[in-house]
Amino acid sequence: MDEIDELLSIRAAELYYEENKTQDEIGQALRLTRWKVGRLLAQAKQQGFIRIEILHPRARRLPIERRLRDERGLADAVVVSSAGVTSAEELQARTAQAAADYLTSLRPVPRTLGVSWGRTLFEISQHLRNGWASGVNVVQINGGVSLNRRPGTAAATAVGIAQKAGGSATLLPSPAILERLETKHAIEADRVVAGVIDLARSADAYLFSAGAADHTSVHVESGYLSESDVDLLVAKGAVGDVVGRYIDSDGNIVDPALDARTVGLTLDELRAASLGVAVIAGRAKHAVADAVVRSGLCSVLVTDEATALHLLDG
Amino acid sequence: MDEIDELLSIRAAELYYEENKTQDEIGQALRLTRWKVGRLLAQAKQQGFIRIEILHPRARRLPIERRLRDERGLADAVVVSSAGVTSAEELQARTAQAAADYLTSLRPVPRTLGVSWGRTLFEISQHLRNGWASGVNVVQINGGVSLNRRPGTAAATAVGIAQKAGGSATLLPSPAILERLETKHAIEADRVVAGVIDLARSADAYLFSAGAADHTSVHVESGYLSESDVDLLVAKGAVGDVVGRYIDSDGNIVDPALDARTVGLTLDELRAASLGVAVIAGRAKHAVADAVVRSGLCSVLVTDEATALHLLDG
DNA sequence: GCGGATCGTGCTCATATGAGCAGCATCGGG
DNA sequence: CCCGATGCTGCTCATATGAGCACGATCCGC
Numbered sequence: 001m002d003e004i005d006e007l008l009s010i011r012a013a014e015l016y017y018e019e020n021k022t023q024d025e026i027g028q029a030l031r032l033t034r035w036k037v038g039r040l041l042a043q044a045k046q047q048g049f050i051r052i053e054i055l056h057p058r059a060r061r062l063p064i065e066r067r068l069r070d071e072r073g074l075a076d077a078v079v080v081s082s083a084g085v086t087s088a089e090e091l092q093a094r095t096a097q098a099a100a101d102y103l104t105s106l107r108p109v110p111r112t113l114g115v116s117w118g119r120t121l122f123e124i125s126q127h128l129r130n131g132w133a134s135g136v137n138v139v140q141i142n143g144g145v146s147l148n149r150r151p152g153t154a155a156a157t158a159v160g161i162a163q164k165a166g167g168s169a170t171l172l173p174s175p176a177i178l179e180r181l182e183t184k185h186a187i188e189a190d191r192v193v194a195g196v197i198d199l200a201r202s203a204d205a206y207l208f209s210a211g212a213a214d215h216t217s218v219h220v221e222s223g224y225l226s227e228s229d230v231d232l233l234v235a236k237g238a239v240g241d242v243v244g245r246y247i248d249s250d251g252n253i254v255d256p257a258l259d260a261r262t263v264g265l266t267l268d269e270l271r272a273a274s275l276g277v278a279v280i281a282g283r284a285k286h287a288v289a290d291a292v293v294r295s296g297l298c299s300v301l302v303t304d305e306a307t308a309l310h311l312l313d314g
Numbered sequence: 315m316d317e318i319d320e321l322l323s324i325r326a327a328e329l330y331y332e333e334n335k336t337q338d339e340i341g342q343a344l345r346l347t348r349w350k351v352g353r354l355l356a357q358a359k360q361q362g363f364i365r366i367e368i369l370h371p372r373a374r375r376l377p378i379e380r381r382l383r384d385e386r387g388l389a390d391a392v393v394v395s396s397a398g399v400t401s402a403e404e405l406q407a408r409t410a411q412a413a414a415d416y417l418t419s420l421r422p423v424p425r426t427l428g429v430s431w432g433r434t435l436f437e438i439s440q441h442l443r444n445g446w447a448s449g450v451n452v453v454q455i456n457g458g459v460s461l462n463r464r465p466g467t468a469a470a471t472a473v474g475i476a477q478k479a480g481g482s483a484t485l486l487p488s489p490a491i492l493e494r495l496e497t498k499h500a501i502e503a504d505r506v507v508a509g510v511i512d513l514a515r516s517a518d519a520y521l522f523s524a525g526a527a528d529h530t531s532v533h534v535e536s537g538y539l540s541e542s543d544v545d546l547l548v549a550k551g552a553v554g555d556v557v558g559r560y561i562d563s564d565g566n567i568v569d570p571a572l573d574a575r576t577v578g579l580t581l582d583e584l585r586a587a588s589l590g591v592a593v594i595a596g597r598a599k600h601a602v603a604d605a606v607v608r609s610g611l612c613s614v615l616v617t618d619e620a621t622a623l624h625l626l627d628g
Numbered sequence: 629g630c631g632g633a634t635c636g637t638g639c640t641c642a643t644a645t646g647a648g649c650a651g652c653a654t655c656g657g658g
Numbered sequence: 659c660c661c662g663a664t665g666c667t668g669c670t671c672a673t674a675t676g677a678g679c680a681c682g683a684t685c686c687g688c
Contacts, residue, residue: 010370017366018376022674035638038675049373052331053365054358056324062332336644349668352645 006047008032009040013050016041053083057094058101064308068293068301071312075275075299078102082305088282091304095281096123099302102277103207104132110275114141114203114265115161116243117154118218120279121209125160138162140172141200141208142243142264172196174263176244177224184261193263200265205275208298210288213238213246233258240288242267242278242297249287251295271296278302286310320361322346323354327364330355367397371408372415378622382607382615385626389589389613392416396619402596405618409595410437413616416591417521418446424589428455428517428579429475430557431468432532434593435523439474452476454486455514455522456557456578486510488577490558491538498575507577514579519589522612524602527552527560547572554602556581556592556611563601565609585610592616600624 011030015021016037021029023037030037044050059081068077078101080094103124113136115121138161144154155171162169174193178184187193211217213234219225219241230238236255237248244262246254253259253267270276278298280289289307292298303311325344329335330351337355341348358364373395382391392415394408417438427450429435452475458468469485476483488507492498501507525531527548533539533555544552550569551562558576560568567573567581584590592612594603603621606612617625 006370007372010368010372013368014374014376017368024674033638034675036636039636042676044368049368049370051367051369053367054324054327054331054363055365056320056363058321058324059363060328062328338644347668348645350666353666356646 005040005043009044009047010049012037012040013044017050054081055083056081057090058097059083060098061305061308064305064312067312068308072293073296074293074301077300077308078302079308080281080302080304085304091281092120092123093127095279095302095304096120097127099124099207099277099279100127100129100132102300102302103128106133106205109133110136110204112137112139112199112203112205113161114139114200114206114208115158116140116142116206116208116264117144117157118209118211120281121207122153122157122160124207124279125157125164128161128164130164131166133165133167136162136165136167137170138165138167139170139196139200139203140264141203141206141270143172143174143176143262170196170199172200172264175224176219176222176263177258178261178263181257181261184263187263197264201269203273205277206265206270206273207277207279208243208270209279210285210292211241212284212288213240214284216284217241219244239291240285242288242292243270247288247291247295249291249294251291251297267297273299275299281307283307290314319354319357323358323361324363326351326354327358331364368395369397370395371404372411373397374412375619375622378619378626381626382622386607387610388607388615391614391622392616393622394595394616394618399618405595406434406437407441409593409616409618410434411441413438413521413591413593414441414443414446416614416616417442420447420519422518423447424450424518426451426453426513426517426519427475428453428514428520428522429472430454430456430520430522430578431458431471432523432525434595435521436467436471436474438521438593439471439478442475442478444478445480447479448481450476450479450481451484451513452479452481453484453510453514453517454578455517455520455584457486457488457490457576484510484513486514486578489538490533490536490577491572492575492577495571495575498577501577511578515583517587519591520579520584520587521591521593522557522584524592524594524599524606525555526598526602527554528598530598531555533558553605554599556602556606557584561602561605561609563605563608565605565611581609581611584612587613589613595621597621604628 008030012026015026015029024034027034027037061079061081064079065077068074078098080098082091085091115138138158140158158169158171174187213230215227215230217230220227220230233246233254238246238254239249243264245259245267248254276298277300278292279302280292281304286307289303290311293301293311322344326340329340329343337351338348341351375393375395378393379391382388392412394412396405399405429452452472454472472483472485488501492501527544529541529544531544534541534544547560547568552560552568553563557578559573559581562568590612591614592606593616594606595618600621603617604625607615607625
């Protein structure tokens, strides 16, 4: 397109989009035929001079979702728009809302839903509406008794999701990570715990998030790991955790010994699931999100625009 | 619009604008009639959920131009888009380009064009194309012999504009501001000077900018005023200058004594012109721009989006 | 200078969209 | 409980837009 056509296409776009003239009227104004105007507008669009944004907290970015499906092999993806977002909290809220919406629209409705816990999951539970489904049994897929602060959020999350669906929750009565391997084996040998884990393995769908490998992690907050433990994991290449298990950028377990002391579904079990919905948002989680998607830990990803673009460009 | 319709309108907008589906297809996807979809889209637009931007250095904001004409009584207005502008220089360049475009498209082509001088005018002269008009006589409307730095830009501006139009330039051989009133009278009495000013009074159109009342002013740079002179003018309420004459926010002369020593057209002569094009852009000039428009110094304004919005909101 | 290839143009025709209207549901006052 | 007012729905019809095509201009190699 030459200079003169480029300028004309801008003039045409102004009249078309800002003054909502018809292409015919624009043609008269600029002394062009309406077909020429149509072509100019098409070119302006195609060259990216026209930017159309949907400004709404619930807005999604369908073209990016499509690319995630096509280029990253995901079964499905939900990407919330970052347009107009000012704080990390707002982004987190939008993503949680989108995850809640996705869960609500799932067909067939899962009879058993395995869930992890953490800030993201808790927020999703709060964004779900009463009656989002009926008769869903929610089961925890990893250990989650908080040790110090915010006791019970893990339980509150699962129970909240279940109650709002008019179903029941099955809690995993175990710490996330145990200090000694023997204790972990003993806990797993417990009839109740073993039963819950079996139930978790049989879930129709899983909903989980991922944590960044830094000091803000819920595992540090909950007392399962110390800040220096996390530093050590980072030194070994950890980018974050999924259901309490720390992985590197290829999705491999960073510290097998630690992993062996972690209660709940293994990552391979999660990978084998037919429907695993990961909800991961925010700048801090770009690296984990990448690892999760690359290593096939989820089949569905709910995320924000910036994280999605990171996955696609990287 | 209730919550559910709002959400639907967002979903519809996503499919319509991002996936370019037809309203009918969207209807099928969302189980709505195509009329409902059309109404949802109209609502989304009307409620401002859809934002269409034209991203191009030459893009204008026609709705704002219309408001300037309607609400501020201008005969015409040109507002350049600020979208994607990163520096003040870029904004200045866009505005100068727009002014050059406006001048080029002026019908009837002015036979005599009165111009001021300064950074903005110089930039406009550079953005004009060779042959932008034919046979325009350009005449300076205020004194403009630079005293120290950048000698000759005032002359270069007028000559440049004239040459590119295949016409001639008539320079006003006088300083902008004289130190003594007597000298000013003497200069004005000079046959050549008086002739130029008479010619300037008879111009068909005027093109001028405005300066901010601060130390970056060309009058300081050129040595006509000291920094403390400007401080004094500001203390008296000056917001900026037009053709070397400092005005307050109502467009009144701030310092009549200084004004009497300033050579060139008076503001009242400028106000009486049938076509006066003011080109004013940038954050620093919001206040002068306001004064110029309020007091009717120009009939046409070329400016940037932010300045225009300032004029409309204030 | 000639003939083919290429491109842009303005048409025809099919499709998509918007305006306006009659029918129906919903709501609140009598 | 009834009835008119209100607002939403899905239609008809007019208009705006897009797809595809035939024509003529322009460019380039021979």
